Amino acid sequence: MQNEYDLVIIGSGAGGAPIAHELARKGKSVLMLEKGPLILPQYQATTGVSGFRRDEALSTGAEKILRLDVANKGMPYYSSHVEPDLNDEPHIYRRADGSDDATIEGYTAQVVGGGTQLYGGVSLRFTPRDLTLAQWNNRPGAALDGDPNDEVRRAARDWPFPYATLEPYYAKAETLVGINGEVANQRKPFTSGDKYQKPLAYNPISEHVKAGMDALGMPHYRTPLAVITEDHAPSGRKGPQPGEAAKTAYVNRYGDPMGFKSSTWVSLLSPIKDLPNFTLLPNCTVTHLSSDGARIARVHFLAPDGTPREVSGRTVIVACSAIESVRLLKLSADIDRTGFAPRINQDGNGMLGAYFLTHCFGGASALVSSPERYDKSETLDSDFASDFCHADEFLAAQRIWAGAVIYNNTSDRALPLALARNYGSRDLDTIWQGFNQATELVSDALDAFLDHSFGRGLSITFMANQVPVKSNRIELHPSVKDKWGRPVAYIIKDYHSHDVALMNKLSGVCRDILVRGGVTVDIGSGAVFGKDELARCANHILGGARFGTDRTDSVLDPDCRAWGFDNLYVTDGCFMPTSGGANPTLTIQANSFRVADILASRI
Amino acid sequence: MQTEPLDHTGVLNLAGKYLARRADAPVADYAEPWRFPVVDSHHAGNDPDLNRVTFVWRAGGGDDRRPVAVVGTFDSLWDATPLEPVLFDGQPTLYRAATVLIRKGQAHIYKFLVDGQAMADPINPQRVVLDNGVEWSRLFTEQCAISVSFESWELAILARLTNEILPLTGDDAQRFMDLYYFTADKRARETAFHQAFRLEQPIGAVNFIDKLVAREERHRLGDYKVCLKLIADVLRSRFPGMAPADVSKDAYQDLYQQMAQGKVDGWDTSRYQSPNFFLQLLRRHTYTGAFSHPKYGGNAGAAGWAWLEHRFRGPKDASCFNWERAIEPPIGASADYVA
Numbered sequence: 026m027q028n029e030y031d032l033v034i035i036g037s038g039a040g041g042a043p044i045a046h047e048l049a050r051k052g053k054s055v056l057m058l059e060k061g062p063l064i065l066p067q068y069q070a071t072t073g074v075s076g077f078r079r080d081e082a083l084s085t086g087a088e089k090i091l092r093l094d095v096a097n098k099g100m101p102y103y104s105s106h107v108e109p110d111l112n113d114e115p116h117i118y119r120r121a122d123g124s125d126d127a128t129i130e131g132y133t134a135q136v137v138g139g140g141t142q143l144y145g146g147v148s149l150r151f152t153p154r155d156l157t158l159a160q161w162n163n164r165p166g167a168a169l170d171g172d173p174n175d176e177v178r179r180a181a182r183d184w185p186f187p188y189a190t191l192e193p194y195y196a197k198a199e200t201l202v203g204i205n206g207e208v209a210n211q212r213k214p215f216t217s218g219d220k221y222q223k224p225l226a227y228n229p230i231s232e233h234v235k236a237g238m239d240a241l242g243m244p245h246y247r248t249p250l251a252v253i254t255e256d257h258a259p260s261g262r263k264g265p266q267p268g269e270a271a272k273t274a275y276v277n278r279y280g281d282p283m284g285f286k287s288s289t290w291v292s293l294l295s296p297i298k299d300l301p302n303f304t305l306l307p308n309c310t311v312t313h314l315s316s317d318g319a320r321i322a323r324v325h326f327l328a329p330d331g332t333p334r335e336v337s338g339r340t341v342i343v344a345c346s347a348i349e350s351v352r353l354l355k356l357s358a359d360i361d362r363t364g365f366a367p368r369i370n371q372d373g374n375g376m377l378g379a380y381f382l383t384h385c386f387g388g389a390s391a392l393v394s395s396p397e398r399y400d401k402s403e404t405l406d407s408d409f410a411s412d413f414c415h416a417d418e419f420l421a422a423q424r425i426w427a428g429a430v431i432y433n434n435t436s437d438r439a440l441p442l443a444l445a446r447n448y449g450s451r452d453l454d455t456i457w458q459g460f461n462q463a464t465e466l467v468s469d470a471l472d473a474f475l476d477h478s479f480g481r482g483l484s485i486t487f488m489a490n491q492v493p494v495k496s497n498r499i500e501l502h503p504s505v506k507d508k509w510g511r512p513v514a515y516i517i518k519d520y521h522s523h524d525v526a527l528m529n530k531l532s533g534v535c536r537d538i539l540v541r542g543g544v545t546v547d548i549g550s551g552a553v554f555g556k557d558e559l560a561r562c563a564n565h566i567l568g569g570a571r572f573g574t575d576r577t578d579s580v581l582d583p584d585c586r587a588w589g590f591d592n593l594y595v596t597d598g599c600f601m602p603t604s605g606g607a608n609p610t611l612t613i614q615a616n617s618f619r620v621a622d623i624l625a626s627r628i
Numbered sequence: 629m630q631t632e633p634l635d636h637t638g639v640l641n642l643a644g645k646y647l648a649r650r651a652d653a654p655v656a657d658y659a660e661p662w663r664f665p666v667v668d669s670h671h672a673g674n675d676p677d678l679n680r681v682t683f684v685w686r687a688g689g690g691d692d693r694r695p696v697a698v699v700g701t702f703d704s705l706w707d708a709t710p711l712e713p714v715l716f717d718g719q720p721t722l723y724r725a726a727t728v729l730i731r732k733g734q735a736h737i738y739k740f741l742v743d744g745q746a747m748a749d750p751i752n753p754q755r756v757v758l759d760n761g762v763e764w765s766r767l768f769t770e771q772c773a774i775s776v777s778f779e780s781w782e783l784a785i786l787a788r789l790t791n792e793i794l795p796l797t798g799d800d801a802q803r804f805m806d807l808y809y810f811t812a813d814k815r816a817r818e819t820a821f822h823q824a825f826r827l828e829q830p831i832g833a834v835n836f837i838d839k840l841v842a843r844e845e846r847h848r849l850g851d852y853k854v855c856l857k858l859i860a861d862v863l864r865s866r867f868p869g870m871a872p873a874d875v876s877k878d879a880y881q882d883l884y885q886q887m888a889q890g891k892v893d894g895w896d897t898s899r900y901q902s903p904n905f906f907l908q909l910l911r912r913h914t915y916t917g918a919f920s921h922p923k924y925g926g927n928a929g930a931a932g933w934a935w936l937e938h939r940f941r942g943p944k945d946a947s948c949f950n951w952e953r954a955i956e957p958p959i960g961a962s963a964d965y966v967a
Contacts, residue, residue: 026717074669275954308648330686402950445915468794480948508650
């Protein structure tokens, strides 16, 4: 390993990989450090077998017991094989009652490719309106439900550039990552053209969703998914033969052993892996950055056996997921309180870690009626989406501040273990709980339960902007340490009253789609997180180091460069000032391609 | 023994997550030490009955250069297989490892020779003490039907309990299982499948639990040991002169109901507080065992998945669980996926 690189990139997911891809191909020397393992698809694995498997024990593993000194000490948890072990490196959340819990987020994987290995692959653009929510909510006559103190208008932020700036990078991401989908009926301009591969035939259970959306006059489209359905020239990947072979319910929270799912490893990093100017070091934990004036001088990390090492980069990119990126910057500030700290903290403006966001997230779920039953194991994660709830007219009429995509899930409850362990669970922290307590479901009653629900589950999700609130933030926990003895991330977060109003309305829309689509058995709807889970994270973690044009109101400038440094960029989801009305991965990737272009002209 | 080429990144992928930590951290702090030695798929050869088994040693520090080798019953006991340095970025790490091929369905004991000195594997928590009082480390490969956690009386009670939980004792399910077994190929019948039927435990849930509490959920072995003894005591006092595994189906149903309600007459709560808690544990394990990938020792011959496909059909008798198309041969029939 050399000592100095043009670029050192921390994290190999959606925020880091596009920059590595672009700059390595331009001949820059790039070192990528990833905390997690390098797990290869079977066509690359020297043993001929991938470390990702179609095995329900990998997405949600065996029981482990929390040993940390927090409120849920002693409780069981069940994590994926590429999620951090909670006892080793937890994220701690402050609950509504002030006590602290360790919790599982779901998609912040520690693996080369990051969350793009585990995600369902939903790859939506944000709408032009998603990036101009301050303008919209400060228009004359704007009125919102659940906002008695008129806070949302003041909290809303426009992004520092319009959708048109991001559009060509969306197209680039769609081209290079490998996404199947449909442009028609999306409420976003596709100025650079349609870069999607063809979607596969939808699972017949989704016919109900289509019918429900049609009945409500909601234009719909096939959900864009980061799964290739045919050969993908940019990454050199062979597509599934036939395309239908890509369908398996081992998709959401599973890495893909076949490499059809377009993780950043197979799509963006594999094409550069053999370049002499690109080095990827997996299983390496970056502990802190050190600075010399306005320059990041060294990146300090631990080799896979814990041996300390350091390296320097002319430019340093931090992209290890919103919570961990903020944590890394805060840990670096803690180590150097007179040098690094005042520069990253902007002389104490309180912005680093502030305005942490997830999504307003929820939906509706039900079972199709007997005798209907479908093979949900031949599926991708989602079939139909609608931007109906993104329309300005909808926002104005519903008195909500921002829009949302609505789409159905087809891979949920598709496999036998998932059917049981998700029964009655509210999130990943309560998995198995409902089933465990339903001890009456046994023998004939267990047969009846399976008969009732096997191949019948259908759910609809909305993904909406959460109101940015400064007190929603990422800190360092005062007492809990990771396995290296470093303070862990501490998340303090609640929903604004307008978020609650918005979630109620949108979950109602999801419910209406199911009802109008004729799916009513055991119907339920609402926000995903109930009262006790107020402080918990959804699976999308965003904000905490937002970008903006005003350095007193942001951590990063519009180029994602830290205001206080010359050569430090942060490009995972923490740059977002608002969380968008859609899953964030494609926007993180598009923004990183944008930053890559800026960097190409600077280094 | 002849070793396989070492997959250095593959070893670091596991060691970096589960073993790497502060130098002064005790062995007890390892996350998921049961993953070692690493038992994994072997695809390169023509023999689907082999596992890759990778032994891993972690040196105390960079200056610890003592040679390490492994000896075990998987090989002639006197033939030591040396572990080689695991490289990161071209440089040796604190880890040393060796990969050998071992047949599926087997259990073995082994030791490390560190500078010639024999010792148990300090990472792997599975240990057995032989009759002569000597402690060895133990491993078992996939689809292992040899009991490693329970004695025969415990297995027999577990078979009865899991039968009460699973919906597989009805006539239709029994007919299906018999047919599935007798049409299974010879190899499947000789492995865990055979064990499943010998113990009259449909689809091997008991065998799955036997393996689970030896490795992944080793922290639950004590729950089983205490509670199976308590259950045996309760049933003996209720049916004097009968073996607990032989009492009637009604007796097991009554016991199940009482455990579900958390009140079992004759249950000594000073030895185990909550029969309901144990029931929940047993039920989760039983269901998981019935429908997990067969490599974990349950779902013998994928009979659990096949039964789900048989039992829950769509209109016009359409299959609603075409599990074979996603799963690797020889268990499934995927055209391209291997595992």
